[in-house]
Amino acid sequence: MAQYYYSDRQVKTEDIVDSAVTPAKLSFGTWEKIAEVNVTSQVAQVDITNLPAEDKVLMLVLNAINTGSLTSCAWFIRFNNDTGTNYENTAYVLFYNPNKSAFEELQRHDDAADRACIAETYIPMTHVSHSIIYDLSSEEKTISSYGGTGTIVTIAVGEWKNTTDNITSISIFGPSGLYFAPGSKIIVFRLSK
């Protein structure tokens, strides 16, 4: 194979094709983007399917623009289309109180089991959050989410009580009446091996 060198011995990154930039070529861990979904027309649910059936760490970035009859509500997550009551969740909604120069608890939710899903976060209107998902086939899958807009911040933790499978699909949806508006975006990253 021919080798080419620049006179200054520097690598010109624009000459490297994207496919050649693999995790093995990097000397540090990184997040690989494995899905990017742009909502162009109103939908009630977004499914990320055909995720690799192996142990992995995922980061889900959600920029949801709410629309419909409910614009101030939570988004929910379900794994592998499991609609059984196999989820646990606790979410705290905190708001900044300028009189105390501190965040205070506004709401606490522990309601995932009967909804057959995990409440991702409770953020009014436009909802920006990121979630870290640990997927080990032999253990419960855990998810921790952090979101916020303005003076409201949400911290949510949950688990999917499945100890046999890997996560191969993620569904994100609101309660009945809440929709993703055009302009919403969902990106999924996987921690490199």
Add this chain to the structure above:
Amino acid sequence: MVIEMEKVLVYDCAKHETRIEERDIKLPEFEEPEPPEFQKKLEKVIQDVEKIKEIVRKLHPEITL
């Protein structure tokens, strides 16, 4: 939970393709959350203050509260 026919945006990570499906999906129903603990305590304090005012009015009707 309710089952509704809705539009679903499906992204396939293996094919890197996006498609829209219209199918039945299971959605939670919206529930108004419980008021937080401090709000409940505040309501209790307000009720107690009203009771104290009533007692004071009976004992000292000359006092305007």
